[in-house]
Amino acid sequence: MTSTTPRAAERTLAETRRRSDDPKRRSGGGFRYRRAIAVFIVPFAALFTAFYLAPILYAVWESLLKIHRNGTFGAPTQVFGGFSQYVLVFQDSxxxxxxxxxxxxGVVQVPIMLALALLFALLLDSPLVRGKRFYRLAFFAPYAVPGVIAAIMWGYLYSPQLSPFGFATSHVNFLGGGFVLWAVANVVTWVYVGYNMLIIYSSLLAIPSEIYEAARLDGASQFRVAWSIKIPLVAPAIVLTAVFSIIGTLQLLTEPTVFRQFTSTISSTFTPNMLVYSTSSIPNFNLAAAFSVVLAVATFILSIGFLRLTQRRAAQ
Structure with missing residues (x-):
């Protein structure tokens, strides 16, 4: 019995290898593998194409057209205009x-917002803080408020005539020309600090506890642990929130649009997205599409440039 068992094992192994080397069997397994991949990818690809890629391509095509009239009172028709709309974009002051x-x-608001988000995340992750569930909910609650509602609420607080709490005084007009941009920045910071804090806090929770135990054995204080361990390890999460914030800054629309109801210092061209909206309302869809394409390219360049810069510094 002991002499036949190794031989039987060898025959079984050889048979298994022959089956695995069979081209028909390998092609059948590959087909099932590709089909399983397609089941997961096709729904995403269809939605991505329909709601993201197709609108982008349509906007690019619209930006290459222009309105042409036959005579002074001729019917307007769209004709191919090449890059004429982009010339108007670069000439628009x-x-x-x-x-x-x-x-x-963005240069002022984004660093302040991310610094607060990092501070709150570190406080929530600190073993010295009590009532973490309450503070986690309190920090994140403003993000649950719709942007329009938040802007209306802060608009009432800023308005000298409508503020019931004395936020706006005769000495400081937060909706005046010198302060209105930072009034908008305050609203954006209030809303999105909790969102960015949650991303950083989730990254903190993923740090192995063994690292903290080793630091405590070495006699590191809580501040030293936060500065030398936590912040470097959550740097990718901070970079991610920074990229999101850069994109959101160039897409600023809701808060200044709502504030237009409270002050005349915000024009219809206060932000790029407001200019796109007002241009499309004229209507001049071709020029609005060109504005959108240029803004999208600028957002892409800034985001990729920031990522490359942070990666280069991390590699040094």
Missing amino acids: EFWASVLRVLLF
Whole structure:
């Protein structure tokens, strides 16, 4: 019995190898594998194409058209205009003024918002803080408020005539020309700090506890653990929130649009998205599409540039 068992095992192994080397069997397994992949990819690809890729391609096509009239009172028709709409975009001073305005907004608001989000996440992850469930809900609750409602609420608080709590005084007009951009920044920060905090806090929870135990054995304080361990390990999450914030900054629309009901210092071209909306309302869909394409390309360049910069610094 002991002499036949190894031989039987060898025959079984050889038979298994022959079956695995069979081209028909391998092709059948590959087909099932590809079919399983298609089951998961096709629904996403269809929705991605219908609701993301197709609108982008349509906007690019619209930006290459222009309105042509036969005579002064001729019926308007769309004809191919090449890059004529993009020439108008680069000649539009209001567009570039709005872009510079949101870039200034982002340079100041994004670091402050992410610093607060990181601080709150570290506080929630600290063993010294009590009532973490309450604070986690309190920090995240503003994000659950729709942006329009948040802007209306803060608009009433800022308005000198409508504020019931004395936020707006005769000495400081938060809706005036010198403060209205930062009033908008305050609303955006109030809403999105909790969202970014949750991303960073989730990254903190993924850090192995063994690292903290080793740091405590070495006598590291809580501040030292946060500075030397937690912050470096959650750097990818911070970069992710920064990219999201850059994209959101260039897409700023809701808060300044609502604030237009409270102040005349915000024009219809205050931000690039507001300019796109007002241009399409004229209507001039071709120029609005060109504005949108240029804005999308600028957002892509800034996001990729920021990622490359952070990756290069991390590699050094």
